[in-house]
Amino acid sequence: MDEGESSTNNPSRPWESYNTVFTNAKAGMEGVDKEKVQRIVYEMSKGSKYFQNEERKEALMKHKIEHMRERCAKLSSSDLSHYQKVVDRRILELEATRDLSRIWLHVDMDAFYAAVETLSNPSLKGKPMAVGGLSMISTANYEARKFGVRAAMPGFIARKLCPDLIFVPVDFPKYTHYSDLTRKVFKNYDPNFIAGSLDEAYLDITEVCRERGLSGGEIAEELRSSVHSETEGLTCSAGVAANRLLAKVCSDINKPNGQFVLQNDRSTVMTFISSLPIRKIGGIGKVTEHILKDALGIKTCEEMVLKGSLLYALFTQSSADFFLSVGLGLGKTDTPEVRSRKSISSERTFAATGDERLLSSKLAEIAEMLSDDMKKEGLMARTLTLKLKTASFEIRSRAVSLQRYTCSSEDILKHATKLLKAELPVSIRLIGLRMSQFSEEIRHSDPSQGTITKFIVQKDSSRQNMDDNDSFDLDASKDRLSNDERLSLSFASHDTSYDQLKDVVEYEEQSVTPEQECKKEEKRPQVLEGDALLRKHKECNSDTSARKTEVVSVFPQMEPLVWVDGYKCNLCGIELPPSFVEERQEHSDFHLAQRLQNEESGPSSSTTPTSKRRNLGKEKANSKPKKQKPNQKDVNLSLLVDNNKKTSQCREVAPFRDERRRNPEEMKMALPPPRLNLSPSSSLGEPRSLPSMSDILTSSKARKLDLKIQTLGPFFRVTGKNADTGHEVGRAEGVVRPWFGRGLVLHLDTIRLTKETMVMDKSLLGVGLYVGAVAIRHGYDCGCRTAQLLAIYDSDLYHSKLVRFYRRIGFEEVKEVSGSSIGDMADMLVWGGVGTRMDANIHHLLVKWSKVFLKSIT
DNA sequence: GCGGATCAC
DNA sequence: TATGGTGATCCGC
Structure with missing residues (x-):
């Protein structure tokens, strides 16, 4: 610690001597050989996991x-x-x-726990003693402090400093009892006193002083004396000043068993x-x-x-x-207003272990303790946070907000287990659980009850295929292409008003042989941050001829999907009654997405929803998804259409573009006001605007990332390449389409990151964010407001990571598609699996991301 | 809303 | 051999 400054005994600068007291003699630490203490603490800590973490x-x-x-x-x-x-x-x-009109008093009990213990066991008087154990000391008495023993010091180090140190275990009921005695005294001076903890409080003594014609100092003397007698011997220190912050500083000045008064005038302060x-x-x-x-x-x-x-x-x-x-x-x-608690928690430290069963049982114990505490307090909450301390002392926390308020240990344990499993394997030395977001009596309704308004469908929309919908043309304003032209162009470059996109590569320019493609198909990619899964690096997608042919062969099939007999899909035979309007639309999307997928991964892929890993046929609808090893999967998302739909009667064909959004001036006006908050990254308080496509691309270049977007009609594909190696490191693809009365929706089918991503950028949000941002900005430019996806549930571990990833980039969970309800069935048919449907407001995403992209160009 | 950090006791 | 538990708040996603 710092060496004490020269202590001038200037009465107007009492903190200077206090400062000396603090480093040298505070709480009886005078005469402590600081160097020796420092050395011993260091010797005993050196090399430990704790030390390394420090x-x-x-x-x-x-x-x-x-x-x-x-x-x-x-x-x-x-x-x-x-x-x-x-x-x-x-x-x-x-x-x-x-405001210099108030008189505040801060009382702080001296070495409270230790003093109480001495009170109840006078034989301890005069001996070095500490309350706590070998692992941690809560308080040390003055005799112990002479040896350098202090609160928050591990007991085994304290014992080294002071071999005769007596350890007394903590006894909270006892301290609470004495605390109550002191509070009875406090109440006489300020019935509304603020209890900081068991051993300290703030009192507004303005009124008492006025009524009794006494000064703050006199009241303080009296109060301290009263505390001493009421507790039969405990001492405290006090500070008196115009506000709480100052009073708190003052109470420390003449500790122990002393007080300090700071006059209520500005120049003294x-x-x-x-x-x-x-x-x-x-x-x-x-x-x-x-x-x-x-x-x-x-x-x-x-x-x-x-x-x-x-x-x-x-x-x-x-x-x-x-x-x-x-x-x-x-x-x-x-x-201050009466502050109600905002969270309740329970945590325990134990010998570090990675044993899943041990951890499970610890978790169960803690869930039980927490649940009990909540029941005692009559609390219900809906946000659960798991806290872990790894064997290397790293602190992690993982949270979920539940659908319902709860205090049951079963609920807590169930969700806590999910959170914990997602972290395994890991060696842990502490588990904690916290519940927050309490229910308020006022609001009895279930907060999760988002309106799942189901609109009755009166008429089947026969036009399920987007093929016949001109509004999908991404470039409606100019050279609209005929179907034939589209085919010949394959994935035409997005016309783009951004010069950075001029270098968009046509698929025809790419050169990978089908053989290479097939070989690569076997390799399995790695995940985001090495944990999640991924698709292999350099995808088979780069095949020219195959792709081209595939495109040609696929898109002609985009005739309207027909519901045979009014309910059966002519492509895969799945049955969906006419009333399932939205599900039908999604199903149609599936086929389109599937085609896109096939075009990429080769002819061997099936084209029906019942194929590949999205396969979850009717017969498996109620079975658990097959567990797969993480490294065998793609990071794969499917974006759903907005779920809030209207009937076909209400449908308006949304204009392809929301022209307002094309106007930069008006766009600015739509932005939230500039933040007053001068955060580190905000430059001179200038208003922030949304990142334009140029911003994103410019920013990405700084990261040696080449981003390109390609479109074909409503479809788009974003690819990110390592600018140095030319290797693809990430991609996103999907489709933009209108939704009844809701404008356009960005339907992102997949986002993939490759192993190389890891080398380029260790940040989880790095490449993935950029690729996603281009897609989202593209959606924005197309007038989309909403994006949706399905985080596929393949395993607890994988799913949780995936959801977390999307949450971090700004998506929100909409609902769990678990297969347990009839409504889920349709989702499962569309997505071929169970998982978490997530969506995002595109504008919000851009706002949220703006800092990332704008920062790097300024 | 989540996750990491910081702070106080 | 070995470094706590509870609660709050802030900041930056």
Whole structure:
């Protein structure tokens, strides 16, 4: 830790001596051989998993600081003068909120747990003692602190520092009892006091002071004395100041068994705050302290104001506001609303293990504990978070939001198990479960009950095939092609207003022999981030002749799909009654997608929904999907059409394009207002616009990624190639089509990433995001509002990863297609499998991604 | 809404 | 031999 500064006993700067006290003598640590403590702690930690993790975290912090420095160095003087204006304005605004009319008192019990234990066992008095165990110490008494023993220190290290240390196990009921005694006292001074924890509280003593004509200091004396007698001997320290933030700082100054009063006048406050080290402020911890100190040279609260322009340039507005108000000595003065809990959790540490059965049983125990706690509190919640600490001390969390509120251990365990399985195999030393998003009594309805409005279909739409629908032509405004022309052109380049797309490669230009294609077909690709699965790198798709022929042979088949006898698909024989309008449309899509697929993967592929892995014939409809090894699968999504449909009667043929969206000016107006929040990546508060196709492509080039989009009528294909090797590393394909009254929908059939992706970009969102972004932007340019997909459920592990991946790039789960309901049947017929249907609002996706793509071009 | 981090006690 | 549990919040996806 830092060496204590020279301690001038300047009464107006008590924190300086306090600071000395803190490093040297706080809580009886005077005379501690800091060097020796430091050395022993280091010796005992060195090389351990814990230690390694600490090193990792430290490196991360250094990196953060370095990054902050770089950004700081890039700020121009005009940037700074701009932010200085922001600061000046903000200071005025904040200053206007300053309230010096309240008197706040912060009470903090001295070494509370240890003191209570000594109270109930006087023989401990005078002996070094710690509450806790060999793994962790909660509190140490003053005798122990002389040896350097401190709270949050592992017991085995403490014992090394102080071999005679007595360990007393924690006894919360006992502490709660004494805590209640203190609170009875607090209540006499402020019935609405805020209990921070068992051993500390904030009291607004303004009224008591006024009523009794006593100063804050006098009240503090009296209160502390009262606490001492009511608890039969416990001592506490107090701080008195105009707001809670300052009072908290003050209560630490003359600890233990002391108090400090800061007068309620502005200049006293400013003097007090000016040289106060930032670390003394609640909310500024080790990391923030380092970042501010090492990157910006801010060590004292005063410098928060002096360097305010840097803070506003480099941090979010809310962070900068906080820092600035700290620098001004401002803090909360109101009596806050009663805050209800927002989550409840249970977690346990154990000997690290990777044994699935052991972990399962741990998980079950924790689910049980959590459920019990919830029942005791009468809580129901719908978001479950699994927390893991790996053997290497890495913390992971995985969450799901459930359809219903629950507190049952069965529900919790069921979903927790899913989450856990998705992480295996992994060696774990801690499992935790947390529930949040509580139900409110007011809202009794099930939040999951999205309106599954089923519109009654009165008339079968006989036009199921998009072939006869001109609105699918992606380039309706110019040189519309006849069917014949389309065929001869094969996958024509998207006309594109983006020069970056000029280099679109026609399939004819590609050169891979059918032999190569067949060989490659055997190889299995790897997954995203090495975990998920993938399609092999360099797909068989690159065959020229085969593809061409395939295209020619496929597209002529795109005559309208016919429902024989009104209900039977003429292509595959599947039966769908006329009332299943949407399912029929999706089924039709399936055939089209399948053709596209065949065109790519060769003639050997079947063309019916009952083939390949999407196969889930009627006879298997209720059976569990076959488990496959992850590495045998593609990352494969199927985009569904929007589910909220109207009857054919209501149908309007949507214009192919929403022309409004083609107008850049109007497009801007449709955007959300620029964020006030000056986050690190926002440049000078300029309004953000959606990433254009050019933005995406430009940005991708910086990553050595060549993106191309090809279209054929409503179909599109996005390919991403490694700019250096020319190898394909990812692709997305699908179809754009109108949906009744809903405009156009982007139906993405597949997104695949190859093994090489890993080499190019370790980021999960890297190549996949770019490929997806081009597709989504394409959909946007076509006027689509919605995109949907099906994350195929092949195994717990794989499925969960897939869903998580799509969630991270912005899709949301719509429903589970599990095969358990009649409604699922149609989905299964269309998609040939079970899984999770997910969708996304295209505009939202672009907004969400804008930073990624706009950042890299500025 | 999710996941990682930070913070406090 | 060996480094906690609970809850909140913020930030960036």
